[in-house]
Amino acid sequence: MNAAQISDILTWGTATAYLIAMVAFTINLVTGRGVVASEDEPDEDAAASEQRSQRRRQKSLGIAKSVLILGVLVHIAAVVLRGFAAQRAPWANMYEFTVVGSLVAVLVFVIVAMRRKVWFLGAPVTGVATAAIVLGLTQLHVVADGVQPALQSYWLVLHVGVAVGGTGVFTVGMLFTVLQLLRDSYDNGSTLLRGEGAAGRGKPILKTRLLNLRWLESLPRASTLEVLSFRVNSVAFVLWTFTLISGAIWAEDAWGRFWGWDPKEVWSFVVWIVYAAYLHARATQRWTGRRAGYLVLVGYACVLFNFTGVNLIFNGKHSYSGV
Amino acid sequence: MTPDDKRSYRPEGMADDAALLDESSSDPASDKSESGSATGTTARGNKPPRRAVSDIGFVGMLRFIWRQLTSMRVALLLLMLLAAAAIPGSIIPQRSADPRGYADYIAQYPERVEWFNKLQLFDVYTSVWFSAIYILLFISLIGCILPRTKVHLRALRAEPPRTPRNFDRLPAHHRIDLGAAGEAGQVSVAATGADPDGPSTAQENSSLKPSQPAARADSSAKFIAQGVRYLRGGWLRRYRVVTETEPSGAQVIRAERGYARETGNLLFHIALVGLLLSVAAGHLLHYRGQVILVQGRGFANAQVDYNTFEAGAWFDPQDLHPFRMTLDQFDAQFRLHDAAAQDFTAFVTIDDDGQTSQETIKVNHPLEIGGAKIYLQGNGYAPVVTVTDAAGEVALSGPVPFIPDDQVYTSQGTIKVPDVTSGEQFGLVGYLLPTADQPAPNTWRSIYPEPLDPMLVLTLWHGDLGLDEGIPQNVYRLDTSRMTQVTDGDDAVTIVLRVGESIDLPEGLGTLAFEGLDRYVALDLRHDPSLAYVLISSVAAMVGLAMSLFIPRRRMWLRVRDGVVEAGGLAKTDDFGLERAVRSLAEAAAYGQPLDDRDSDTVTSD
Ligand code: HEM
Numbered sequence: 001m002n003a004a005q006i007s008d009i010l011t012w013g014t015a016t017a018y019l020i021a022m023v024a025f026t027i028n029l030v031t032g033r034g035v036v037a038s039e040d041e042p043d044e045d046a047a048a049s050e051q052r053s054q055r056r057r058q059k060s061l062g063i064a065k066s067v068l069i070l071g072v073l074v075h076i077a078a079v080v081l082r083g084f085a086a087q088r089a090p091w092a093n094m095y096e097f098t099v100v101g102s103l104v105a106v107l108v109f110v111i112v113a114m115r116r117k118v119w120f121l122g123a124p125v126t127g128v129a130t131a132a133i134v135l136g137l138t139q140l141h142v143v144a145d146g147v148q149p150a151l152q153s154y155w156l157v158l159h160v161g162v163a164v165g166g167t168g169v170f171t172v173g174m175l176f177t178v179l180q181l182l183r184d185s186y187d188n189g190s191t192l193l194r195g196e197g198a199a200g201r202g203k204p205i206l207k208t209r210l211l212n213l214r215w216l217e218s219l220p221r222a223s224t225l226e227v228l229s230f231r232v233n234s235v236a237f238v239l240w241t242f243t244l245i246s247g248a249i250w251a252e253d254a255w256g257r258f259w260g261w262d263p264k265e266v267w268s269f270v271v272w273i274v275y276a277a278y279l280h281a282r283a284t285q286r287w288t289g290r291r292a293g294y295l296v297l298v299g300y301a302c303v304l305f306n307f308t309g310v311n312l313i314f315n316g317k318h319s320y321s322g323v
Numbered sequence: 324m325t326p327d328d329k330r331s332y333r334p335e336g337m338a339d340d341a342a343l344l345d346e347s348s349s350d351p352a353s354d355k356s357e358s359g360s361a362t363g364t365t366a367r368g369n370k371p372p373r374r375a376v377s378d379i380g381f382v383g384m385l386r387f388i389w390r391q392l393t394s395m396r397v398a399l400l401l402l403m404l405l406a407a408a409a410i411p412g413s414i415i416p417q418r419s420a421d422p423r424g425y426a427d428y429i430a431q432y433p434e435r436v437e438w439f440n441k442l443q444l445f446d447v448y449t450s451v452w453f454s455a456i457y458i459l460l461f462i463s464l465i466g467c468i469l470p471r472t473k474v475h476l477r478a479l480r481a482e483p484p485r486t487p488r489n490f491d492r493l494p495a496h497h498r499i500d501l502g503a504a505g506e507a508g509q510v511s512v513a514a515t516g517a518d519p520d521g522p523s524t525a526q527e528n529s530s531l532k533p534s535q536p537a538a539r540a541d542s543s544a545k546f547i548a549q550g551v552r553y554l555r556g557g558w559l560r561r562y563r564v565v566t567e568t569e570p571s572g573a574q575v576i577r578a579e580r581g582y583a584r585e586t587g588n589l590l591f592h593i594a595l596v597g598l599l600l601s602v603a604a605g606h607l608l609h610y611r612g613q614v615i616l617v618q619g620r621g622f623a624n625a626q627v628d629y630n631t632f633e634a635g636a637w638f639d640p641q642d643l644h645p646f647r648m649t650l651d652q653f654d655a656q657f658r659l660h661d662a663a664a665q666d667f668t669a670f671v672t673i674d675d676d677g678q679t680s681q682e683t684i685k686v687n688h689p690l691e692i693g694g695a696k697i698y699l700q701g702n703g704y705a706p707v708v709t710v711t712d713a714a715g716e717v718a719l720s721g722p723v724p725f726i727p728d729d730q731v732y733t734s735q736g737t738i739k740v741p742d743v744t745s746g747e748q749f750g751l752v753g754y755l756l757p758t759a760d761q762p763a764p765n766t767w768r769s770i771y772p773e774p775l776d777p778m779l780v781l782t783l784w785h786g787d788l789g790l791d792e793g794i795p796q797n798v799y800r801l802d803t804s805r806m807t808q809v810t811d812g813d814d815a816v817t818i819v820l821r822v823g824e825s826i827d828l829p830e831g832l833g834t835l836a837f838e839g840l841d842r843y844v845a846l847d848l849r850h851d852p853s854l855a856y857v858l859i860s861s862v863a864a865m866v867g868l869a870m871s872l873f874i875p876r877r878r879m880w881l882r883v884r885d886g887v888v889e890a891g892g893l894a895k896t897d898d899f900g901l902e903r904a905v906r907s908l909a910e911a912a913a914y915g916q917p918l919d920d921r922d923s924d925t926v927t928s929d
Contacts, residue, residue, distance in 0.1 A: 116899075149667055149686040231899075234872040241868060245861045254687050256611075256698040256847045258857065259602075261420045261448050266413035273406040277399055279872075287399065302406075314413060315424065 004085035004144035010078035011099060011137060017071030018106070018130040024064035025122035029215045031056050064122055071126075072110065075103050085144035089157040091164050092147050094311055098136035102129040104168025108232070112172070118228065120219050124175045155250035162246060166239035167303060173236055174300040176229035177293045184222040184290060186213055226289060230282060233296060237275045244268055255317060264318035267306035274299040392459065393466030401460040408456055412447030415439070419446070461599055468592050475585050482565050483579040486880045490891035493880075495902045497909040498889045501542075543574045543883045546912045550881045550890075553911030554578045562879065573884035580877055587870020594864035601860055605853035610634035610642065617705050617722045617843040621649040624695075624848070642850065644693025647674040651681075653702060653842040657772050662731050664772075669699055669844045684846070694850055701845035703727045703734055706755055706779055709825075712743040712833045722841045725755040726799050732757045732772040737801045738781070740833075741790050748788045749832050751818070752801040753781035757840075759821075767819070777840045779820045783809040785832060877901060881912055888913045 031053045079100055083090035091100045109125040112118055147156065186193045193213045219225065247268065248258040259265060278295040281287035311318065391397055416424030425445060429436050443450035490496040547566055554562035554576065562578035569575055612629035616622050624646050626632050649672045656665040669684040673692060682690050689696040705722035712718040718740050725736030738751040756769035759778035767780050786806030809816045809829050816829055825836035879892045890909035894901045907917035 146663075146665075148664055152666075153687045155687075227899075238865065238869050238872065241865045245865060248861070249858070250687075252854070253689060256689070256696070256700065256849055258854070261412055261417060263413040266409050270406045270409050273402055273409075277402040277406070280395065280399055280402065283395065310413070316421075 002085065003081045007078045007081035007085060007144070008137070008141070010074050010081065011133060014071050014075040014078055015130050015133040015137070017067050017074060018126040018133070021064050021068040021071060022123055022126035022130060024060045024067060025119070025126060028057055028060040028064055029120055029123055029218070031060065061119060065119070068106070068110070068122065068126065072103070072106055075099075075106070079103060082144055087146060089161060091160050092151060092156060093140075093142055094307070095136050095140040095142050097160070097164055097167075097307070098132050098140060100164045101168045101171070102132045102136075104165050105129055105171040108169050108172045112228070112232065116228070118220075121172070121175055121179070124178070125172065128171060128175065150254055153250065153254070155246060155253075159243060159246040159250050162239050163243040166236050166243055167307065169232060169236035169239060170300055170303050173229050173233035174296055176225055176232060177296040179216075179219060180222050180225035180229055181290065181293050181297075182213060183216050183219055183225060184293075186216045187222060222289070226293065229293070229296060233275065234279065237272075237279065240268075240272055240275065244272060260317075262318060263310050263314035263316040264306065267302060267310050271299060271302045271306055274302055389466065392463050395467075398460065398463045398467065401456055401463060405453075405456050405460060408447070408453050411444060415444050415447070417445060417447060419449075457599075461596060464592055464596060468589060468596070471585075472589055475582075475589060478585070479582055483563055483577040483878060486569070486575045486577050486882065487891065490880065490882070490889055493891040493893050495893075495905040496889065496891040497906045498887060499909050499913045501886045501888065501913055542886070546883045546888050547574050547576060547881070549915050550576050550888075550908060550912035553908055553917070554580075554879065569882075571884070573882050575883075576879075576881040578879045578881075580879075581874050582876070584871055584874040584876045587867040587874065590867030591864050591871055592867075594860045594867055597860035598857060598864065601853040601856035605635075605851045605857065607635040607637040608642075608853065609849065609851040610638050611847065611849045613700070614846050614848065615724050615843055616648070616650045616846055617724065618650050618653055618841045621647055622846075623647050629848075644695060645676070646692055648672070648697075649674075650844060653844055655702060655772070655842075662772050664730075667699060667702060669702075669846075684844075694852065696849050698847040698849070699844055700847045701727075703843055703845075704732065704755055704757060704774065704777070705841045705843045706736075706777070706837055707839040707841055708738060708779075709836045709838060710738065710740050710833060712740070713746040713831055714744045715833075716744045718742050718744070718833065722843070724843050727772075730772065731769040733769045736799055738835075739788050739790070739798075739801070741788050743833075746832065747785045748790075749783060749785040749828075750788055750801045750806065751781040751783050751835070753779065753818075755779055755840075765817070774840050777822050777837075779818070779837050781818045781820070782815045783818060783828060783832070785809065785830070875900060877904065879905065879908055881908060883912070 079090050082096060082099070086092070090096050106125060106129050109118075109121055113121065182193065193216070220228075247265070251260070251265075252258040274295060278292055278299055281292045281295055310316070412420075416428045418425045439445055443452070447453055487493060490498075551564050551566060554564050562580040563582075564576060564578045566574065566576050610633070612626070612632040614622055614629050622628050624643050626640060626643065650669060651672055652670040654666070654668045654670070656667075657663065658665055667686055671682050671684060671690070673680050673682055673690075675692060684690045684697055684699045686699055689698045691697075703724060703726060705724040707722045708719070709717060710719040719738070719742070723736060723738050725734035727734045732755075734755040734757075736753075736755060739748075740750060741748050743749070754767075756767055756778045757773060758769055758771035758775040759767050760770045761767050767778060784801060784803055784806040786803075789802045789805060809832075811829075818826060818828075818835070820826055820835065820837040822837055822839060825834060827834050875894055875898045876896065877892055877894050877898065879890065881888065881890045883889075888909050890905050890912070892901050892905040892908070910917045
């Protein structure tokens with residue numbers, strides 16, 4: 001077995017660890033305050049069950065954290081081995097991009113969570129990371145290999161490295177925004193999110209009680225989530241700016257022009273503009289909160305499309321996906 | 324985005340002084356919650372009265388348009404429009420970015436060509452509508468920069484603002500009651516956090532001791548001095564500090580930091596204008612040419628020597644730096660098992676005004692001469708052929724570049740023979756296979772990119788090549804509209820030729836000899852005097868952006884009265900570190916240094 005194969009196995013292991021962590025994080029979330037305290041229980045029982053759920057919360061969080069850390073270590077090992085196998089920075093095609101991007105997202109989450117105690121983000125982050133890694137392994141996987149002459153440059157390390165990083169950080173920002181929007185709807189009395197189904201013009205449209213997101217109550221307020229999202233997204237925006245600049249410098253050397261409106265360039269530009277609009281929207285009074293949140297979702301959709309659609313559908317100079 | 328238009332734009336990081344100083348106006352704390360609000364409902368309800376456009380006159384009208392254009396709302400709209408307008412150009416192949424895709428597209432959808440041309444959909448990024456959006460955006464941007472620069476220059480010289488009477492109304496404040504002067508043993512702490520989700524602080528019971536006024540004044544001075552020292556210590560904690568004594572006898576410090584936030588913000592926006600101007604200048608001054616250079620041949624940097632040449636409106640042919648270049652050798656390395664390209668290097672000799680030097684050009688490593696860069700854009704093979712016509716005269720002799728189509732360099736090309744002494748013009752079209760392999764009768768393919776066993780596989784046409792009308796023609800395509808193919812019964816005659824072989828062409832057209840195989844390189848020469856400015860502008864934009872996003876702008880106040888040290892702080896934007904900074908200031912003033920030795924003023928405003 002060679003380094004590349006071991007790397008693949010470790011990557012599968014990473015996905016497994018994240019999946020387990022996600023389950024534990026989810027248990028931690030839904031056994032939150034709002035969910036267990038049911039009203040018809042006698043008082044002593046309530047206290048006891050409160051205590052019990054408190055213990056369960058602590059325990060599930062502990063498990064989630066340890067499995068997550070284990071997953072991160074395996075993840076790092078997998079990426080490093082991949083680099084060894086290919087004899088270059090391990091982020092030159094879509095498969096590697098997905099794997100390294102999820103690593104960045106998870107790492108950013110761990111760093112933010114340690115400083116701000118936002119462990120509630122663990123479930124979505126590990127969920128997204130698991131999905132991305134599995135998609136990468138099953139759909140985008142290519143054999144570890146060197147790269148063509150056009151990519152033999154230290155800009156591969158910088159430009160693509162920062163692009164991967166930026167994408168990972170954007171992912172965390174987007175998840176904060178999703179929670180912010182959910183929490184905001186919940187607080188404003190969304191019946192759908194309270195497990196009462198949805199109604200339109202007095203008539204029930206959706207009679208689902210499945211969607212009972214009472215755990216949202218244990219999250220910080222929407223405004224705090226919004227600020228967290230802004231912090232993370234502004235870091236990602238700076239990284240993205242650097243991605244564009246370094247890409248342009250590289251393009252000047254590799255393709256003989258720094259900007260030529262190649263599909264990847266167009267969409268990177270669109271992403272940049274949408275997030276720029278988001279930052280500006282936040283500065284005006286009428287566009288704060290929910291609306292700014294929607295812009296984050298639009299921006300992230302563009303990031304995703306730039307990565308998937310542009311690589312797979314359009315035929316540009318950036319066709320390095322290896323798929 | 325004029326500063327007097329507060330409703331539409333509140334510059335980030337710029338405290339709005341009116342709200343802060345006039346204590347009777349809005350609660351300063353509410354400004355903070357607004358910027359972090361997630362509901363969008365906190366916008367102040369009182370809109371400015373709208374005047375009817377008709378009764379403001381022409382100048383008023385112009386001012387109205389200017390106001391609208393420079394408002395944040397319009398800027399936002401233009402930004403979104405710009406993003407949307409950029410998208411079609413990624414879907415429809417663009418004439419300049421993707422000429423091949425464009426050619427295929429118009430061949431596939433001829434019925435769309437006319438109205439796509441009308442809407443400039445093949446030239447989105449130079450189209451009138453795309454340009455209109457970004458020009459408006461940049462006007463809006465300039466309209467935003469100018470007044471803000473003025474305001475900021477004033478703010479840079481201004482003193483930190485007056486001390487609020489009541490710190491309780493600030494988003495963060497911290498109070499330390501030292502009781503008798505300097506006796507830090509009995510401390511009462513009361514603090515409220517700006518963030519309701521943050522840790523709440525309990526209020527401890529205080530036991531105030533009677534104190535002596537003289538000692539108090541002394542220690543007040545000491546507290547103030549310690550506070551000032553704290554606010555000025557460390558390179559990230561450079562507050563601008565003013566101390567004064569209030570009429571009530573209380574001593575206060577007012578301090579402000581983070582002016583660089585707004586400086587960075589302005590730098591970012593100004594740099595964007597710089598970027599646009601440099602790119603525009605580059606468009607006007609640049610030139611670009613392509614040349615195909617066969618091994619052993621030379622080329623002079625003059626417009627006539629280029630295969631294609633294109634330049635900006637302000638380009639002066641004098642700008643072409645006169646040098647000569649010869650391609651001595653071209654090295655290509657491929658991997659044996661899958662023919663993947665490993666490395667390309669062109670070795671050239673440059674003759675620059677009598678000074679010769681040996682240079683190399685590689686992918687990713689252009690060669691720079693006299694302000695121009697030479698890029699290695701492609702490479703391929705040029706079979707060296709000699710063609711004689713029906714009369715036995717040499718009609719053509721030399722290398723003919725073929726264009727590689729795939730990884731194993733199956734190359735397409737044409738050999739056009741217009742200069743025949745007698746008889747019809749003729750042309751050969753087909754493939755060059757660097758390493759030929761015959762998997763089935765009458766089928767050849769290339770299996771490796773190196774010329775291990777080169778072979779030409781061609782078909783023959785005769786008639787009118789269409790070269791005499793002066794219409795530019797693709798040298799790699801044969802216009803067969805006025806030609807007939809030489810056939811043998813129903814099948815086209817296929818000519819298969821190895822190196823060193825020669826053949827008599829059918830129908831007595833002449834002979835063709837395949838004498839050898841040369842390599843050629845496709846070089847791109849480009850000169851753009853604005854590059855340095857483009858780079859400087861973009862890096863400046865990024866630095867400014869980071870400054871304006873990550874430098875917290877804070878105002879802090881400290882008041883010492885009757886053995887009570889009280890600190891308060893205000894930040895215009897979300898500032899996670901504010902609370903800790905305020906606590907640290909109070910503690911530094913009271914005890915000489917913050918109790919919590921973690922520095923609160925990290926760049927990320929932790
Ligand atoms: C102005 C020019 C450029 C821009 C705006 C740009 C933008 C981007 C962006 C946003 C990504 C993120 C990943 C993705 O969405 O696929 C990316 C990835 C990448 N870029 Fe660039 N880039 C530029 C120039 C270049 C050049 C000149 C090269 C190499 C010759 C290059 C090579 C790559 C590679 C190999 C990846 C990873 C590909 C993948 O994951 O499929 N880029 N670029």
